Amino acid sequence: MDWMMILKAFVVGGAICVIGQILIDKTKLTPARILVAYVTIGAILGGLGLYKYLIDFAGCGATVPLTGFGSLLAKGTISEVQTTGFIGAFTGGIKAAAGGISAAIFFGYIASLVSKPKIKKQ
């Protein structure tokens, strides 16, 4: 087990979350907007080829936050464009992120079927 990588993932992942926390506390952005911003920024950084340096450095510290999801979409698109051309721009992104998206939809659906909604006590 590579302990140094785990430590780096901890620090970088934590730092990315702290930026989000500052945005929540200091601005009026809703969590949904912050998630959208993170995905978009990740996709742009991935498209520019910058995000892969952070992944090389911190591993899951960079891929697990939602910016990693965005960069995965962009990376998949570019590599698919390189192999199949124009059509790759439309197929590559989701193909690369298919595992995460499908898992989220499927497990999410199952979890909501078997769970009982809690009655809100305010």
Add this chain to the structure above:
Amino acid sequence: MKPIQSKEDYQSYVDEKTPNSPILKNCFNAFWVGGLICAIGQIIFGLCRLRGIDETNSYTIVSMTLVFASAFLTGLNVFNKVGKFAGAGSLIPITGFANSIVSPAMEYKSEGYVMGVGAKMFTVAGPVLVYGISTSIVVGLIYILLNTQSLVLI
């Protein structure tokens, strides 16, 4: 205590009396919970690599495992408590994405399985997918544009 005479005196008096803004505490909690989730991801990644799975698939397995754990814990009403404590620490990692799918789906279950669960799942995840996928397509188109240009120039 000296009497309050100017605006500055009053400001310093208020600063003295009000408790420290919770932002530091929030950031600290976000840091260690978010970091911990990423570190767990890295451990799963290490285990996958030990089993000889390639890097791309290992990252996918990490995402799927964390998504499963998050969906499971949301279903048990545990994750929302973690979220209240950790704020962005559990929101920003992919766990927050899974949580944003399960929690409205659970809440709107009474409205039926199609327009309740099926539709409300995407109240937060929908915009994330729309903007993420659109940006990636734009990235791909720009990449094509730049590359054809360089080809023409050569």
